[in-house]
Amino acid sequence: MISETIKPRFLETDALGHINNTVVPGWFEGARDPVFRWFTPDLDVKRWRLILARFDVSFHGELYYEYPVELRCYIGRIGNSSFDVYQEAWQHGEKCASGTSVLVHFDHQRKASIPIPEDIRQLMLQHLYPGEAR
Template sequence: MINESIKPRFCETDGLGHINNTVVAQWFEGARDPVFEWFTPDLSLSNWKLILAKTTVEFHAELQYGAKVELKTFISRIGNSSFDVYQEAWQADKKCASGTAVMVHFDHQAKKSQKISATTIECMKAHFIEL
């Protein structure tokens, strides 16, 4: 598991005082940076090796301004060229949101998917969760 603690910003709240539903997807994307580094260690966009094929977010409870949020990132599926990143947002010991991002190892020059290396698969296995 990759763990990151964040503090919600006031500008991320909506008219009801909750964290806006669009914000969680942004938090999840930011928490995927360590995963991105397995493929592009310097995070150089000119050498980027991933595409996002699908993303989902489910809300389980309200997220509030003023309390830290723990973002937990796991790998939940490993394929030949694609994999699933499963993430959770926790606040006050409660799972408030979860989501999955389907990522594809991709050659942007050739415009086709690439096999994930054995070394990268080993990194993924260290963060694997069975759902």
């Protein structure tokens, strides 16, 4: 698991007083930076090797401005050229949101998916989601 704790910003709240549901996908993207670095260590977009094929987010409870949020990031599935990143947002010991992103290892010049290298696969295996199917 990759984990980071963030402090929600006031501007991320909505009229109902909790974190707006459009904010969580952005938090999840930021929390995927360590995964991005496996493929592009310096995050240079000219050498970027991933594309986002799909993402979904489910909300299980409300998130609030005043309190820290722990973002957890796991690898859920590893295919030949694609993989799932499963993420959770926790506040006050409760899972408030979860989501899955499908990323594809991609050659932008050839416009084609390419196999995930073995060394990166080994890194992924260290961060597999330990729970049951989501």
